[in-house]
Amino acid sequence: MSDTTHTGPVLAADGTPLKRSLARALRMQKIRALMLIAPLLLFVLLTFILPIADMLFRSVENKIVSDTLPETVVAVQDWDADSGVTPPAPVFEALAYDLVVAAERKEHTRVGSRLNYENPGISSLFRKAGRRADDIGKVYIKQFEKLDPAWKEPATFVSIFADPAWVSSRSDDAEPLFEVSETAAAALPKASTAYTRWARTIQQEDNDSPTKEDPWAPVYLALHNDLAANPQAPSAFGGDAQAALQAVSTAIAAGEVETTTAYDAFVKIDEDWADPEVWRTLKTYSGAYTNGYFLNAADFQKGADGAELRPESERIYGTLFLRTLLMSLAITVSCIVLGYPVAWILANLPSRTANLLMILVLLPFWTSLLVRTSAWKVMLQQQGVINDTLVWLGLVADDARLVMINNQFGTIVAMTHILLPFMILPMYSVMQTINPSYLRAAKSLGATNWTAFWRVYFPQSVPGIGAGSILVFILAIGYYITPELVGGTKGVFISNRIAFHISQSLNWGLAAALGSILLVVVLALYWAYDKIVGIDNVKLG
């Protein structure tokens, strides 16, 4: 406690404030220290922090829907999912425009699988629809060409839709990205958008030019719908373009054009497209970010009235989290029970013997994890060493061999063995620092051996138990390989499920959500541990 009674800052010998002078002196030192840790910092940042951030991000990221189906996502917002009816025609049209682009870019299956996580079956709807999306509006192609042969020419479309500046700037060798003209955008809004997306897609995907290709069928559908909605549209144009448009417009007005709708087309592809639930899923997961993965990871689903618990038979993750926690706890407790006496003996032996025994404790570290786990398989299986011995001793009937593997028991046994050194080492190093004179003092004060141990030795060894427990528990909670090998179905951990979603179901969002929950649970436990035991009470030596 220093009382500073003077007013101004303390000055160094050269008159600069002492603080500044000190900071300057320390700066070089700090920079050097920083340079020394920089490689590790960079390494950790690249291999640890960034992946974790990416994982956290993936668990809420849902851009794929809005990126792949931009028009549909906008159109479907006006539809009331609880109305019980299918969305209006513009939504289906928007989906047709989106899907044909997505199919060309081969993205329709991906968005299909994304939505399939939430509503199984959607994936096949998207696959089928994507395959046949460029048929939607096909009826108009022939009819348009009959009404005016100019429709056969790509140039007609270019003269209608293209921005004159784009036309003049392009050449066959170098073509900038297609630009739509303002006239077309005002007079034929849907067709302009559809044409632009087509033009840009073929430019980017196929290196084709809109000046040489006929657009795909949905553009005709859009054009028809625009002209039907606004018969005056052709007057905005001039020349051949106006004539071609006018021919179609007149025919539509006269009712001479055979029509089709996107709705019909989709229902023809698969009648499930008329199911409002499909559209509810699409609308629910249309945002760029979603809590869907997290709900899923917590056994919730999005129902009509927001989030609701899944039916009992479909809940898996809650049980799995609980089991992971309980089994990790069981493993930690058995490590304490088995490790404490060993650490005690090690700490109380002369150091030469202790070092020798320490090698035995560390021996498991020198054997491959896989070998150790497999050894447990040999030990514990029904035809394994332990069962054989028990049968031979007559303790167990031959037809009633114990099931000790591919269940929780097997996992606990194998993992206790594997994690035991992590418990013994910190306990040992803490016990080593406990002076034997404390026990003597306690006994000289009248305490029995047990009281002396329990009231004097044990409390001082608690920091070691604490450090070992936190190590073992946190290692156990994220363990993967051993539960995978000896856990069967009943003894697997949450990490096995995460691995499954990463490598088999490829639902990375869900895997990320599960991982994030695991991370939060561990941090929460750590926090609780700090509150209860106090992290200062944890000593590694």
Next chain:
Amino acid sequence: MADASNTNAFVEFERVQKSYDGENLVVKDLNLTMPKGEFLTMLGPSGSGKTTCLMMLAGFETATHGDIRLDGVSINNIPPHKRGIGMVFQNYALFPHMTIAENLSFPLEVRNMGKSEREQKVKRALDMVEMGAFGGRRPAQLSGGQQQRVALARALVFEPELVLMDEPLGALDKQLREKMQFEITRLAHDLGITTVYVTHDQTEALTMSDRVAVFDDGRIQQLAPPDQLYEEPANSFVAQFIGENNTLEGTVKEINNGIALVQLDDGELIDCKPINVSKPGERTRVSIRPERVEYNKERMQEGAHTLKAEVLEFIYMGDIFRTRLRVAGNDEFIIKTRNAPDQTRLTPGQQIEIGWLPEDCRALDA
């Protein structure tokens, strides 16, 4: 408190031997009898077996041979926690996870004492060592001296009849040590406790004890009150170990009427008091305390034996002068003189004559 019928034997070691490894005897044939209320100090160089003796008494080591009796009862088979012996450890061994009050309360709790009685006793014990205000602190929050007091209070709080202390002041600085020496003796006397105190510091042993047992090589070399120990060392080890001592080597010429004539190695003949020399021809070490040597002719006493000496070094130490001389071929001969107004100061190179009384000059074993 049990009444000891024979007050002369509260603690008894009888022919006690101890070996840790089965090859070397750390304690060889220890015999010791302590009356109740005595303050006895075991003094000896490091490794001489003092702690081992204490540990055998406390019950943490078992004697390899012999009998240890407490109040007439052999305690070889009584476990430590039933011996009721208070103990103060060199490192204090205060339980770090308990507060001071809890530390003191511990021996009372294990004796199933009621809460209010416990609190009362703890308070009294803390007040006794002037630590009443520190009951709520942890040992780590106390200074070394304060921890020492608490350790003392803890060893006394359950009112043991016997208290053992193993170099309890070893970790304290000089001033604090002197203060604590005084307090420990005062407490021990006030409470009438029998105390076995271990130290390697001779000043501590001399100032505190009723009797001092000088240990060396697993044996008690001399067991005597402090003044006797200093003035009448029984052998040359004790003479060397206790206080400062001048040694001159020689051979016994003859022993007559309690006076031994010793011929020093440079040929000088001097009269000595024979302590453990018995016959002419024996080698001997003659021991003279530095403060018993006089060089001022006027002060030299009647019958003093004189020798020639050359001053090698003069050291001014404030209250005394310490002068190193060459006497009979020995360059390490020290004399101490009080800094009195009429005292002359010697200068190196000066040739002088020194003298002492024959009874201050003891012929010990070689």
